[in-house]
Amino acid sequence: MPPKSGKKGGGADKGKNSGEEERPDPLQALVLADSFEPKFEPFTLEKPRCLLPLANTPLIEYTLEFLANAGVEEVFICSGNHTEQVEEYVASSKWTRDTSPFSVEIVRSSASNSIGDAMRDMDQKGMLTGDFVCVYGDVVASVGIENAIRAHKQRREKSKNAIMTMVLREAGDQHRTKAHGTRPVFVVDPTKDRCLHYEQMRPGQTHPRLNIDGEILADCPELEVRADLIDCGIDICSPEVLSQWSDNFDWQQPRRGFLYGTLKDHELNGMTIHTHVATEGYAARVKSLQMYDAVSKDVVGRWSYPLSPDANLLRQQSYAVGKSGVYREEGVVLARSAVVKKKTVLGKATSIGDGSVVTNSVIGRRCVIGRRVKIDGAYIWDDARIGDDTVIERAVVANEASIGKNCKVSPGALVSFGTVIANDTTVQGTGRITRFKRKRGYEHDELVRGAADPKVVGKGGEGFNQEPDSDDEEDFETLIPQLKLRDDDDAASISTLNSEDEDDSDFETDSQPRSHRTESFGSINSEESAGEAEARRSAADFHHEAAGSIFDSLQRGDSPDSIQLELKALTLSSNADGKQVRRAVGVALMKRIASLVESGATPQKAVSQTIGPNRLLVERAVLDRDQEDNPESVEFLLYVQADLVHRPQGGKVLLYVCNALVSLELFESEALEQWLEDERSGANPELVEVKRETEEIMGGDSEEESSEEEDDSNDDDDE
Amino acid sequence: MPSVVPGQAPSLSTFLKTLKSKDIETSIELFISLLQRRQIRNSRPCALATTQLLLRVVAGERTRDAQALITRIRNVGRRLVAAQPGEMAVGNIVRRVLGVIREVAEEDQDQSATSDTSTPTSPSQSASKATPHRPGISSTISSFSPLHHGGALPHDMHARPMSSGDITPLAQDSAEQRPQLGATSPSYAGQGPTQVTSLFGLFHTPQGASPAGTPPPGTQSPVGKPAPRQKDAAADSKLDIKAEVIDGIKELLDELEVVDSQIAESALDHIHSNEIILTHTSSQTVQKFLATAARKRKFTVVHAEAYPNDHLATHATIVNGNRKADDSDSNPSDADERWKPLTSMGITVILIPDSAVFALMSRINKVILAPHTVLANGSLIAAAGAATIARAARAHRVPVVVLSGIYKLSPVYPFDTDELIEFGDPGKVVPFEDGEFMDAVDVVNPIFDHVEADLVDLYITNLGAHAPSYLYRIVADHYRTEDVDLLAKEVV
Structure with a gap:
């Protein structure tokens, strides 16, 4: 979509009218339409997050409205996933008409896997020339940022190093609109509004502590440590921000990566935020x-306010607010005995049958709701059908979903696009019912239609329960915090080593070296501890990236040398330690084996095909094979074991892996024994189950082992 | 700080500034989004912006057909009204402009009908012919020719030449008529006095409105009209329509300009020495009214602060006088005198919270309210707190006087008063930061109140004083019945 030239003329006139001798750069904005997170799955499998409706209006409308309100003149929408849908939507919206207050351009960034990638992509494209407002495609804001922009420009005039201003909203201690998972903590110098330090806290932490650099404390006589802020992701950036992203190619997240990194490097580059x-x-x-x-x-x-449903952000909307906050569009059909209670939104042409009660809910357009239905706190999107006597509480029912008669949709359930729930079915609170699943593809993931699961959707239903994908680094988000907490507990109990949740595992692995420290909250720490905190932060990113890249290379059949080289570079850039490398290597290899096994190979063949050619990787990752005590080997095996817990035929694979490792002389058999004896390898029943076969073989017959050893070594020679 | 401009949040003043430079459709969309975002709010800014916008729309319209013009304005008006149904002033102005077009069109029809048979030098005849077709006169003309008060005359004398001069950039087509328009004023003013009394009587005795009220428009338009027809004998009556309509809209703008002064003229009739007056919110109209009275008389004002939506503006009004930021385009020359705070004129002003109204009501002599909108049945929508005040006043038998420009008077009958009340940001009542509270408690912050017609004793408009039950007549005089429902399909 080319930028409209007519608009610029109008803007120029505006400048002229206000008596400017020179036209300042137009205010630009970057909308990150993709957040590169699976938090809204299963909905985001089929629709980008920015087009999901919030109170019956797509999220991006709120964002663009906010930008129009801020007087932005050029908007770039950076989209990675589902770009066609975003393009189509924006092209048909009011924002691309001649009357739009700004020009809109959609930037495809399909190769990006993180916000960091997208930012680097934007830097290369060089479209953002002046100061710009960086927001996500899911921001809902009515806050005026005029003053923030002015303050930003004033600071910039004084010093080119003031590269970014974050807009934060004050929100007290407990607030529903604050993030519930991790809690951002900003350390601010109130005299200069300068952010000095940033960290994320987890609410479950028993002794929350910040690692503030000593120099900060020495430099600033006054500090505010604030955890009461909503980080709404509105940043006023200078072009230097983009080059910062480019210079630090390992940054992924705008806060944990960019913000933390820039603040830490303040001494080096002098940049302030x-x-x-x-x-x-x-x-x-x-x-x-x-x-x-x-x-x-x-x-x-x-x-x-004024961004309430009756602001009718979309031109064809016609919401009016009535008594006790019931918003109704034209053409809503309510049966005489239907009751619509407070704080409800009803879209056009929706009908509600006799005796139904709707409270605290948002119901889209053209929905058909049967008789005696009870809906409380639910979000029902357009064209959904709800059968008689059904009860829905605090759940999300997406477009065109159909729920039969006499069903129960429990709090927290997510029913995705087009699914059909048969009569008399109960949808569990943890249910994420969808028709599609993501298939991890070679280049990018593709969607495949999954078979209906009658256990979940009933007989004749359509859809199945989406299982949390173990490869995703983020924990699955749930609608209801209580459920979320329970999930966390479950995860913690099995996550001694195999946790895929980045934050969890980081805290676990780092807890031992950190536990001896007794600094209180906000105390001065040495340079090292700051580095350590950084490592902890980046560890999760590293693991995800490294394991992913090794796996991809293995799939492509790259030579072990180049894989090793890549890994080395990654290790150095993110300052990862050996332990992380071992974990990444172990997980990637097991993933490769699992994919081979899934495609039909026997576990034995899969292992020999994977471990043999890539022995170099293991060799470099585990360096203690000649020593008496082999903690690194044990650790590697533990990671492997933990990973195999949830792989198909995990026990068998583990057996062959151990076999191969020993036969290739990568590991001493003592190491295997140490591992089997290690209490961590038997920490929970699943782990025990996985290593059972190996244990039996190890304890018993060693001849079989030696024979396979020969086989394997023969294989090796062939290679 | 020059570089701030790009990031500036839009408002009424930026809208009016950019109005001329942007094309019409963009301006309409911009106004709609400004209305939706409440960046232009309250009756006066809405009315001003709507009038200016419609002026642009008419000026930019190529068509010479009145019907096409009506359809166009209706369509634009429908969008504007749909954007923010609560701002009734928008719809009122749209209806007024439609009324102007219809009147011009009807006159034109009559003229062309008569011009075939009779010579154009029979204005009075054509005017009287036009009479039966015209259910009411546009008050643009009546208020423009403010014949009922000698005091208003200088205003209009001043406004007339100014407005005809302003037309130049807007209506190129009317350029050739400029001399005539300029010439109208003196000739008109000369005729004025004879009609003054009849028009004045018109609004006090609405029954006689139509026949008596006709002459001013009748006399006015022929002066302008026959001349071009003599020039372009054949067809250019269409061109004329546009110029006439633009002229009518200009008069509407003038009306908006002088409405406060006209209302204030009756101040001395209603405020007497040593009275205690209670008022509410930071209305310009009320301040002007009180200030006018304060020049001659000493009285006391009790000011309810209208927390939480308007209290800051109210405080500012009491301390600094009533010069609002968004009114910066009104005549700055008389700023000093016009916007002085009441206290500087020796008036005692007592600020009270809204909750204290009932307690003090027994000592109040008169309540003066400023509405957001006046509805056809005589009830009104005003800032939250007005209903409490009106009820307290009723309990103590204190007269309630409502000051309202005609532009606030809406022909809409309030079938559902709930839908007319806008709810604002609850964050003004309970801070958003108070997470636990706001999560557990539903907070509502109504911006407006509906006050029943029988709680109001007197309306003072720019046309004079009326009983609430008589408003229907003013509505009938100002709005065409076919325009009342803007959303209805056009009946051809």
């Missing part, structure tokens, strides 16, 4: 399903 704390107006990001719930409530409860 500032904050603008808004105390009025509304600003929030629909970051997760919980936030979806909270922001929906805010919008319906008019906290985001």
Whole structure:
């Protein structure tokens, strides 16, 4: 989509009218339409997050409205996933008409896997020339940023190093609209509004502590440590921000990567990042399903005024607010005995049958709701059908989903696009019912239609329960915090080593070296401890990236040398330690074996095909094979074992892996024994189950082993 | 700080500034989004912006057909009204402009009908012919020719030449008529006094409105009209329509400009020495009214602060006088005198919270309210707190006087008063930061109140004082019945 030239003329006139001798750069904005997170799955399998409806209006409308409000003149929408849908939507929206207050251009960034990639992509394209506002495609905000922009420009005039201003909204201690998972903590110098330090805390932490650099404490006589802020992801950036991203190619996240890194390197580059704390107006990001719930409530409860449903952001909308906050569009058909209680939104041409009760819910357009239905706190998107006597509480029912008669949709359930739930079915609170699943493809993932699972959707239903994908680094988000907490507990109990949740595992692995420290909250730490904190932070990123890249290379059949080289580079760039490398290598190899096994190879063949040619990787990852004590080998095996817990035929694979490792002389058999004796390898029943076969073989017959050894070594020679 | 401009949030003043430079469709869309985002709010800014916008729309319209013009304005008006149904002033102005077009069109029809048979030098005849077709006169003309008060005359004398001069950039087509328009004023003013009394009587005795009220428009338009027809004998009556309509809209703008002064003229009739007056919100109209009275008389004002939506503006008004930021385009020359705070004129002003209204009501002599909108049945929508005040006043038998420009008077009958009340940001009542509270409690912040017609004793408009039950007549005089429902399909 080419930028419209007519618009620029109008903008120029504006400048002229206000008596400027020179036209300043137009204010640009970058909208990150893709967040590169699976938090809204299964919905985001089929629709980008920015097009999901919040109070019956697509999220991106709120974002663009906010930008129009801020007087932005050029908008770039950076989209990675589902770009066609975003393009189609924007092209048909009011924002691309001649009357739009700004020009819109969609930037495809399909190769990006993280926000960091997208930012680097934007830097290369060089479209953002002046100061720009960087927001996500899911921001809902009515807060004025005029003052923030002014302050930013003033600072920039004084010093080119003030590269970014973050707009944050004050929100007290407990707040539904604040992030519930990790809690951002900003350390701010109130005299200069400068952000000095940033960290994310987890609410479950028993002794929360910040690692503030000593120099910061020495330099600034006054500090504010603030955990009461909503980070709504609105940043006013200078072009230097993009080059920073490019210079640091390992940064993934705008906060944990960019912000943390830039603040840490303040001594080197002198760059400063500032904050603008808004105390009025509304600003929030629909970051997760919980936030979806909270922001929906805010919008319906008019906290985001004037961005309430009756603002009718879309031209064809016609919401009017009636008594006790019931928003109704034209043409809603209510049976005489239907009851619509407070804080409900009803879209056009929706009908509600006799005796139904709707409370605190958002119901889209053209929905058909049967008789005696009870809907409380639910989000029902357009064209859904709900049968008689069904009860839905605090759940999301997506477009065109159909729920039969006498069903129960429990709190927290997610029913995705087009699914059909048969009569008399109960959908569990943890259910994520969808028709599609993601198939990890070679280049990119593709969607395949999954077979219906009658256990979940009933007889004649359509859809199945999406299982949390173990390869995703993020924990699955749930609509309801209580459920989320329970999930966490479950995860913690089995996550001594195999946790895929980045934050969890980082805290686990780092807890031992850190536990001896007794510094209190905010105390001075040495340079090393700051580095350590950084490592902890980047460890998760590293693991994800390294394991992914090794696996991809293995799939492509790259030579072990080049894989090793790549791994080395990655290790150095993210300053990862041997332990992380071992974990990444182990997980990647097992993933490769599992994929071979899935495609039909026997475990034995898969192992020999994988381990043999790539012995170099293991060799470099485990360096203690000649020593008496082999903690590294044990650790490697533990990671392998933990990974295999949830792989098909895990026990068998483990057996062959051990076999191969020993026969290739990568590991001493003592190491295997040490591992089997190690208490961590038997920490829970699943782990025991996996290593059972290996244990039996190891304990018993060694002849078989030696014979296979020969086989394997023969294989090796062939290679 | 020059570089701020790109990031500037739009408002009424930026809208009016950019109005001329942008094309019409963009301006309409911009106005719609400004209305939706509440960046232009309250009756006066809405009315001003709507009038200016419609002026642009008419000026930019190529068509010479009145019907096409009506359809166009209706369509634009429908979009504007749909954008923010709560801002009734928008719809009122759209209806007024439609009324102007219809009137011009009807006159034109009559003229062309008569011009075939009779000579154009029979204005009075054509005017009287036009009479039966015209259910009411556009008040643009009546208020423009403010014949009922000598005091208003200088205003209009001043406004007339100015407005005809302004037309130049807007209506190129009307350029050739400029001399005539300029010439109208003196000739008109000369005729004025004879009609003054009859028009004045018109609004006090609405029954006689139609016949008596006709002459001013009748006399006005022929002066302008026959001349071009003599020039372009054949067809250019269409061209004329546009110029006439633009002229009518200009008069509407003038009306908006002088409405406060006209209302204030009756101040001395209603405010007497040593009275205690209670008022509410930071209305310009009320301030002007009180200030006018304060020049001659000493009285006390009790000011309810209208927390939480308008209290800051109210405080500012009391301390600094009533010069609003978004009114910066009104005549700055008389700023000093016009916007002085009441206290500087020796008036005692007592600020009270809204909750204290009932307690003080027994000592109040008169309540003066400023509405957001006046509805056809005589009830009104005003800032939240007005209903409490009106009820307290009723309990103590204190007269309630409502000051309202005609542009706030809406022909809409309030079938569902709930839908007319806008709810604002609950964050003004309970801070958003108070997470636990706002999660557990539903907070509502109504911006407006609906006040029943029988709680109001008197309406003072720019046309004079009326009983609430008589408003229907003013509505009938100002709006065509076919325009009342803007959303209805056009009946041809």
